[in-house]
Amino acid sequence: MEYRIEKANADDYQAILRVMEPWNMHHVPSPEMESLNLNNFYVARIGEAVVGAGGYRILSPEHGKTTLLGIIPEFSGLGIGKALQVARLEAMYRAGVKRVTTNADRPDTILWYKKHFGYREVGSLTKVAPFSLVDVDHWTTLEMDLEHYMRMRDEHAARRRRYIEENDPAPLAPYPPLLINVCLTGMVPTRLSTPHVPITPEEIIEDAIRAFDSGARIVHLHARDEAGRPTPDVSRYERIISTLHRERPGIVCCATTSGRNWPDFESRAAVLDLEGDAKPDMASLTLGSLNFQSGPSVNSIEMIERLAMRMQERGIKPELEAFDLGMINLAKYLERNGILQGRKYFNLLLGNLNTAPATLGNLSNLTEALPGNSVWGATGIGQFQLPINVAALTAGGHVRVGIEDSIYYDYNKSTLATNQALVERVVRIADELQRPLASVRQTRSMLGLPPVARTV
Ligand code: ZN
Numbered sequence: 001m002e003y004r005i006e007k008a009n010a011d012d013y014q015a016i017l018r019v020m021e022p023w024n025m026h027h028v029p030s031p032e033m034e035s036l037n038l039n040n041f042y043v044a045r046i047g048e049a050v051v052g053a054g055g056y057r058i059l060s061p062e063h064g065k066t067t068l069l070g071i072i073p074e075f076s077g078l079g080i081g082k083a084l085q086v087a088r089l090e091a092m093y094r095a096g097v098k099r100v101t102t103n104a105d106r107p108d109t110i111l112w113y114k115k116h117f118g119y120r121e122v123g124s125l126t127k128v129a130p131f132s133l134v135d136v137d138h139w140t141t142l143e144m145d146l147e148h149y150m151r152m153r154d155e156h157a158a159r160r161r162r163y164i165e166e167n168d169p170a171p172l173a174p175y176p177p178l179l180i181n182v183c184l185t186g187m188v189p190t191r192l193s194t195p196h197v198p199i200t201p202e203e204i205i206e207d208a209i210r211a212f213d214s215g216a217r218i219v220h221l222h223a224r225d226e227a228g229r230p231t232p233d234v235s236r237y238e239r240i241i242s243t244l245h246r247e248r249p250g251i252v253c254c255a256t257t258s259g260r261n262w263p264d265f266e267s268r269a270a271v272l273d274l275e276g277d278a279k280p281d282m283a284s285l286t287l288g289s290l291n292f293q294s295g296p297s298v299n300s301i302e303m304i305e306r307l308a309m310r311m312q313e314r315g316i317k318p319e320l321e322a323f324d325l326g327m328i329n330l331a332k333y334l335e336r337n338g339i340l341q342g343r344k345y346f347n348l349l350l351g352n353l354n355t356a357p358a359t360l361g362n363l364s365n366l367t368e369a370l371p372g373n374s375v376w377g378a379t380g381i382g383q384f385q386l387p388i389n390v391a392a393l394t395a396g397g398h399v400r401v402g403i404e405d406s407i408y409y410d411y412n413k414s415t416l417a418t419n420q421a422l423v424e425r426v427v428r429i430a431d432e433l434q435r436p437l438a439s440v441r442q443t444r445s446m447l448g449l450p451p452v453a454r455t456v
Contacts, residue, residue: 001046003080005087008041008053015050016041020070024132032131033068042087044071044080051075054084056092056100064097064146082116089117093150100146103139105132110140119144169374170367170396177438178430179398179446181218181319181347181377182211184419186404187230187260188294194407196418199224201239208244208251210420211402215427217443218252219244220284220319220404230260232267234274242277250440252449254282254319257307260297268303269310281449282345283311285318287327291354304330308339317449320346323355328369335371343448346376347400348392351384358384363391375446379405383413389426393433399426 008016016036020026028036036055044052052071059065066088071080092100103125104110113119119142126138164171184207189197198207201223208219223236241253255271262268272283285307289298311318318340322328334340348366351358356366358380367376377398380388385406389399401422409417409425427437444451 003044003046005042005044005083008038008043012043016053019053019072020068022073023070025068031129042084052080052084054088056088062098064092064100066102093146098147100144102142105136105139113142117144118149166373172396175396175435177436177442179438179443180216181220181400182216182419182423183220183402183404185222189403189407190228194416196416197403199228201236204240205243207419211423212248212251214420214423215437216423220254222256232262232270234270237271238274238278241280245277252281255280256284265306272310272314282317282319284321286321287330290323293353308334322346323349325369332371344374345447346374348378350388351380358388382406383411401426
C-alpha cells in the first residue's frame with residue numbers, strides 16, 4: 001500500500017488523536033501531554049486519511065525528544081513507523097540536535113528503538129497520569145546519539161544488504177532478480193531429433209541473441225563441427241563469443257569444458273585460453289563423474305582441479321554443475337584449498353537416470369548443502385525441466401533452461417521446443433510470481449563478474 005510521509009498541518013489535530021486512540025495515548029491535554037505542537041509533527045497518509053503520526057520537541061540546542069508515535073494497527077507492517085521515526089530524526093538533525101531522548105513503556109517498542117536506531121536505556125520516569133500501558137507505572141528513558149546514527153545509517157543498510165546476499169542464496173521475499181541461463185545446444189541433440197537445435201556458429205549466435213532479448217542473460221555454449229558433431233575447436237568458440245559480446249554487450253558467455261568426447265585436459269581447457277572479446281566470462285565445471293544414458297561423463301578430481309585452477313588463473317568464473325550431493329562436497333573441498341574463490345554459481349541438475357532424481361526433497365537437500373556466498377540455479381533433465389525450473393523460481397533460486405536439457409516443450413513429447421519458447425515460458429511464470437528479471441548489470445554483480453563486458 002502506498003503511503004506518504006508529510007509534515008502535519010493544522011487540520012490534522014483530531015486525526016492524529018484518533019491514530020493514538022488504540023494505544024491509549026490520545027489524552028491531550030493531560031498531565032502527561034499538555035499539547036501537541038503540529039509544527040513538529042509528521043503524518044503518514046494513505047489517500048487523504050491519516051494512518052500514522054509522530055512528533056518531536058527540541059529541548060535545548062543540541063537535545064531533542066520524541067513525543068507521540070502511533071500507527072492505526074491495521075496499517076502496521078508497512079514500514080510506516082520507521083519512516084515516521086526517520087522523518088522526525090532528520091528534522092531534529094537539521095535543527096542541530098545531537099542527542100535524542102525517547103520515553104517508552106511497551107517492551108516491544110523499547111526493543112524496536114534499540115534494534116533499529118541504536119538507543120540505550122539511561123533511566124526511568126514515573127508516569128503522572130494513566131497513559132499508554134495502564135499496568136506499567138513508569139517510562140523507560142532511552143537515548144540515542146543522533147550524529148552517530150546519521151553518519152552510520154547508510155553503512156548499516158549496505159551491511160544488511162551484503163549479509164543477505166552472502167548468507168541467503170535464495171531469499172523468498174523479496175525475490176532476488178532472476179538469472180536465466182539458456183543451454184542452447186549441448187552434446188547430444190542433432191537435426192535428426194529436432195530442427196530447432198542451433199548447430200552452426202551463426203545459428204548459435206542467432207539463437208543466443210533471441211534468448212538474450214527474451215530475458216536470458218547467461219548463454220551456455222557448446223560448439224559443433226561442420227558435420228554437427230561436438231567439437232573443442234576454439235575458432236568456433238572464438239567466433240560465437242566475440243560476436244555475442246559485440247552484439248549484446250554484457251551478455252555472460254559460458255563455454256563448456258565437457259570431456260565426454262575428448263578426455264584430455266588440453267582439449268577441454270583450450271577454450272579458456274581465448275583472449276579479448278572472445279574470452280568466455282564463465283566456463284562449465286562438472287564436479288564429478290556420472291553416467292548419462294548416452295554414455296559416461298568422466299571427471300577425475302585431478303581433472304576438475306586442473307580445470308578450476310586454469311579458470312582461476314584466467315579470471316573465468318566456473319559454472320559449477322552439480323548432479324548430486326557429493327559434487328557439492330567436492331566444491332567445498334576445492335574452496336577450502338583455494339581453487340574456488342569468491343561468489344560461486346551452482347547449477348543443480350536433477351532427474352538424470354544415474355544421479356539425484358528430480359524431487360523437491362532432493363532439490364532442497366542440494367541447496368541446503370551449498371557453501372556460503374553462492375547463488376544457484378536448477379534444471380531437470382528431459383520432462384523434469386519445467387517442474388524443477390518452477391520449483392527453483394518459487395524457492396528464490398535461478399533457472400537453467402534450454403534444448404540441451406530437453407528437446408520437448410511438453411510432457412507428452414509431442415511438441416518440439418525452441419530455446420526462445422523455453423525462455424519465454426520461464427519469463428511468464430516469473431512475471432506471475434512478481435519476480436523481476438536481472439538486468440545485465442545485476443547479473444554480472446550477482447555472479448561476481450566485472451561490471452562491463454570485456455573489450456579487446
Ligand atoms: Zn552443457
